[in-house]
Amino acid sequence: MKVLIVDDSGTMRTIQRRCLNMLGITEVAEAEDGVQALDIFERANFDIILSDWNMPNMDGLTLLKEIRQRDANIPVIMITTEAERARVVTAIQAGVSDYLIKPFTPDVLKEKMERWVTIPS
Amino acid sequence: MSTVTRQSSELTSDCVNPVLNATKSVFEAMLGCTPVRTGIALKEDTQPRYEISAVIGVTGRAVGTIALSLKASTSIEILYRLLGIRAEEINAEVCDAVGELTNIIVGSTKAKMEELQLSISIPSIITSKGHNLHYPSKVQPICIEFDSEIGPFAIEVGFASNE
Numbered sequence: 001m002k003v004l005i006v007d008d009s010g011t012m013r014t015i016q017r018r019c020l021n022m023l024g025i026t027e028v029a030e031a032e033d034g035v036q037a038l039d040i041f042e043r044a045n046f047d048i049i050l051s052d053w054n055m056p057n058m059d060g061l062t063l064l065k066e067i068r069q070r071d072a073n074i075p076v077i078m079i080t081t082e083a084e085r086a087r088v089v090t091a092i093q094a095g096v097s098d099y100l101i102k103p104f105t106p107d108v109l110k111e112k113m114e115r116w117v118t119i120p121s
Numbered sequence: 122m123s124t125v126t127r128q129s130s131e132l133t134s135d136c137v138n139p140v141l142n143a144t145k146s147v148f149e150a151m152l153g154c155t156p157v158r159t160g161i162a163l164k165e166d167t168q169p170r171y172e173i174s175a176v177i178g179v180t181g182r183a184v185g186t187i188a189l190s191l192k193a194s195t196s197i198e199i200l201y202r203l204l205g206i207r208a209e210e211i212n213a214e215v216c217d218a219v220g221e222l223t224n225i226i227v228g229s230t231k232a233k234m235e236e237l238q239l240s241i242s243i244p245s246i247i248t249s250k251g252h253n254l255h256y257p258s259k260v261q262p263i264c265i266e267f268d269s270e271i272g273p274f275a276i277e278v279g280f281a282s283n284e
Contacts, residue, residue, distance in 0.1 A: 009221040081228020103150040
């Protein structure tokens with residue numbers, strides 16, 4: 001299981017990495033923005049991507065659209081403060097797999113991920 | 122008070138409850154403590170209450186600023202509560218933690234004000250003592266003061282119509 005975390009906050013990346021580690025997932029790559037994420041995505045295979053929305057250089061929505069042009073199937077979960085219905089609809093139209101509002105608990109992250117990937121026990 | 126300033130004050134007042142609710146729920150969920158509101162007042166000067174400011178600009182059908190104002194010790198405790206890292210002084214990790222906490226508070230606030238169709242900026246952190254936060258002249262900011270297990274803090278909010 002290989003996961004790509006995309007968030008401009010190092011604090012949030014660490015929180016997510018620790019959640020994944022608690023689930024037994026240790027193969028985790030991190031990107032600070034959409035540009036870096038796309039570069040990493042093109043050079044490695046991932047099972048799932050966890051992406052923030054508001055980031056400098058390339059935001060999560062643009063990243064999502066870029067990823068969907070390259071891979072229609074990889075699960076992308078948006079983890080964001082963008083909780084308004086219009087934003088969620090925009091993300092769904094762009095091909096997001098699931099949506100998680102910050103702050104979140106490890107249990108909710110696990111539940112969202114399990115809809116898309118098999119988490120090793 | 123002019124009509125424009127009155128409209129600004131009403132918009133700013135409309136933000137108070139969403140800010141209070143978002144602050145309480147984010148502090149409880151992320152830091153494990155419940156902040157208590159200790160005061161609320163119209164802001165007459167440009168100096169924030171404490172030495173660290175995390176500032177987020179808001180645009181949409183309204184424009185404005187929401188700023189979290191913190192003591193250095195409170196900021197350091199935020200990093201500790203989020204990641205278990207004990208910083209000796211204000212550093213990049215502390216600033217990032219404070220910025221992300223503020224981002225989540227402001228994001229939760231704007232979600233409760235959906236009709237204004239707001240977008241928020243990436244947080245900026247100011248760490249110098251005696252700094253000033255300037256709002257547009259027609260904006261009358263409000264300062265909401267809190268106390269908590271990790272120390273006192275304040276949130277400044279100032280909004281004006283963008284229509």
